[in-house]
Amino acid sequence: MTGSKYHDFFEEGHLYHVYNRSINKEVCFQSDRNYEYFLSRFAKYIAPSVDVYAYCLMPTHFHFLLRIKDGATNDFMEKQFKGFLSGYSLAFNKENERNGSLFQKSFKRIQVTTEQYLCLLIHYIHHNPIHHGHTNNFFDWKYSSYNAILSDQPTMISRNEVLELFNGKAGFREFHEEIREYEIIDKFICD
Numbered sequence: 001m002t003g004s005k006y007h008d009f010f011e012e013g014h015l016y017h018v019y020n021r022s023i024n025k026e027v028c029f030q031s032d033r034n035y036e037y038f039l040s041r042f043a044k045y046i047a048p049s050v051d052v053y054a055y056c057l058m059p060t061h062f063h064f065l066l067r068i069k070d071g072a073t074n075d076f077m078e079k080q081f082k083g084f085l086s087g088y089s090l091a092f093n094k095e096n097e098r099n100g101s102l103f104q105k106s107f108k109r110i111q112v113t114t115e116q117y118l119c120l121l122i123h124y125i126h127h128n129p130i131h132h133g134h135t136n137n138f139f140d141w142k143y144s145s146y147n148a149i150l151s152d153q154p155t156m157i158s159r160n161e162v163l164e165l166f167n168g169k170a171g172f173r174e175f176h177e178e179i180r181e182y183e184i185i186d187k188f189i190c191d
Contacts, residue, residue, distance in 0.1 A: 006108040010077040012070045015053065015112035017121055020085070020103050021061035028092065028102050029059050035143045038062075038088050043156060045084035049077065051158040053118075054125045057143040058132060063125045065112070067158070081107055119165055123179055138176055146176070 010016065022028040029035050035057050042064075051067040068077065089102035112118050129141035138146045148155040149162050150169055166172040 006110060007106060008109055008111040010068050010072065010074040010109065011111075012068050012072055015065065015067045015118060016109045017112060017125075018064040018066055018081070018107060018109045019062060020107040022103055023101050025060045026102070027059045028061075029057060029143075030096070032142075034092065034095075037091060039143075041084050041088050045080045045087075047156050049080065051161065052145070052156050053158055053162050054122045054145045054149075055157075056125045056128045056141070056145070058128055058134070063128060065118075065121055065125060115165065119175065120179075122162065122165070123176055126176060 008016065029038065038057060046064075046066075049069050049072040051069065052064065053067065054063070054065040056063045085103055085107065092102055093099060112121060126138050126141075126144055126146045129135045129144060130138070135141045138144070139150075145155075145157050148157045149159055149172060163169060163172055166175050
């Protein structure tokens with residue numbers, strides 16, 4: 001079952017690229033505390049119902065790559081995402097003495113249908129801070145899953161599943177370093 005082009009229905013057992021940006025590209029993460037609070041709300045509202053393959057939070061937008069767990073329906077996931085995003089927005093608005101929507105009305109989600117697309121999408125998500133000029137290296141961006149995947153520390157990331165796609169940590173690093181042409185990935189992901 002599918003929705004509109006950028007609003008596929010969540011189905012259990014399937015992978016999705018979930019993303020959204022702020023209204024008018026306004027900065028929605030102004031401090032480390034904002035990023036950390038956003039991730040803590042994600043851990044509370046979304047993580048129990050998904051396996052997390054990758055994520056990246058940027059000053060004006062975010063990306064998640066998620067596999068929906070058994071029993072999580074489309075209606076449930078939409079409700080959880082709306083609660084997660086609206087709760088963050090309310091806290092951000094209060095902290096910054098602002099009113100109104102922070103994120104675009106409807107978050108986007110696109111089903112991932114092939115392993116090639118999955119691998120390129122993981123790279124695309126991790127490459128976002130480089131593409132937008134926030135860093136020159138994958139490992140320098142603090143609010144991305146890149147380092148968590150390579151680390152041995154506990155994480156919400158489904159590390160083993162991700163590393164298996166790349167034949168281990170060395171393959172994961174190599175894939176990220178070899179494909180530096182963002183336009184190639186951008187075309188494949190966005191077409």
